[in-house]
Amino acid sequence: MADNDVIDERGGGGGGFPGGGGVAIPGGLGITGVIIFLAIQLLSGGGGSSYGVNDPFGGSSQAPGASSPRGIPASQDPDRDLKDFSVYVFERTQQVWQKTFQDQGKPYQHAKLVLYRDGVQTGCGSATSAVGPFYCPADQRVYLDLSFYGEMQNQLHATGDFAWAYVIAHEMGHHVQEQLGTSSQVSQQQQDHPDQRNALSVRTELQADCYAGVWAKTVYKELDPGDINEAMNASRAVGDDRLQKEATGTVNPDTFTHGTSAQRSKWFKRGQQSGDPGSCDTFSGNI
Numbered sequence: 001m002a003d004n005d006v007i008d009e010r011g012g013g014g015g016g017f018p019g020g021g022g023v024a025i026p027g028g029l030g031i032t033g034v035i036i037f038l039a040i041q042l043l044s045g046g047g048g049s050s051y052g053v054n055d056p057f058g059g060s061s062q063a064p065g066a067s068s069p070r071g072i073p074a075s076q077d078p079d080r081d082l083k084d085f086s087v088y089v090f091e092r093t094q095q096v097w098q099k100t101f102q103d104q105g106k107p108y109q110h111a112k113l114v115l116y117r118d119g120v121q122t123g124c125g126s127a128t129s130a131v132g133p134f135y136c137p138a139d140q141r142v143y144l145d146l147s148f149y150g151e152m153q154n155q156l157h158a159t160g161d162f163a164w165a166y167v168i169a170h171e172m173g174h175h176v177q178e179q180l181g182t183s184s185q186v187s188q189q190q191q192d193h194p195d196q197r198n199a200l201s202v203r204t205e206l207q208a209d210c211y212a213g214v215w216a217k218t219v220y221k222e223l224d225p226g227d228i229n230e231a232m233n234a235s236r237a238v239g240d241d242r243l244q245k246e247a248t249g250t251v252n253p254d255t256f257t258h259g260t261s262a263q264r265s266k267w268f269k270r271g272q273q274s275g276d277p278g279s280c281d282t283f284s285g286n287i
């Protein structure tokens with residue numbers, strides 16, 4: 001399926017960034033923290049193969065490697081393996097959610113994955129790589145600059161295949177929210193209650209983490225619960241609170257938009273343990 005769900009704009013054929021400031025896009029960046037620690041914890045123990053999937057970078061990967069006429073020819077693509085893996089994870093995630101929707105008799109529209117470099121035009125405005133991976137509800141696309149993987153790797157000194165997959169799964173969680181109408185309900189509530197804007201944003205992000213957990217359960221059937229526990233414990237160190245402190249030297253809870261590390265790991269784990277999107281109600285009760 002779905003070669004046409006992947007749009008490769010890295011070859012210069014499409015949306016270059018025209019310069020001038022990009023827009024701030026909610027739903028990106030903050031995922032980085034959880035990812036970094038997931039990568040350290042999950043991958044220091046022996047690589048992707050211990051998680052019940054084949055090492056995507058280990059030669060005979062089954063990644064479909066969608067090609068696009070606008071992309072870079074595979075033989076000349078320095079990020080070929082990473083692209084193949086990203087496409088593979090994206091399509092697997094899409095399949096999982098499509099089936100879940102189907103089983104519940106709900107319509108599902110395909111998301112698209114856009115690979116870009118440096119800058120990109122989106123239905124949500126212009127963006128640079130600096131925002132990290134993100135999902136734009138207006139055009140239902142996940143935007144990914146593959147160089148972000150290198151950034152993760154440099155910070156981690158570890159290959160981050162599970163972590164990278166989790167990045168994509170989190171963004172697809174936002175697509176699920178869009179499909180279910182959650183995103184528009186949240187926007188409406190944010191308009192009606194501006195004082196709740198940030199709190200609602202946190203709940204939205206935590207739900208995407210929970211959906212990523214649901215996906216992880218589906219795909220990583222042999223994921224060692226001990227590894228997950230360690231990863232989740234460790235991720236407490238790198239929520240928005242930590243990231244903000246690094247960036248600004250101070251922590252201001254009013255501007256948290258992704259939740260604390262403890263909250264994020266809690267909700268990821270909830271989804272990962274239940275495998276049930278119904279368990280991801282982050283909008284009622286305490287988070």
Ligand SMILES: [Zn+2]
Binds near residue numbers: 026027028031170174
């Ligand atoms: Zn997000």
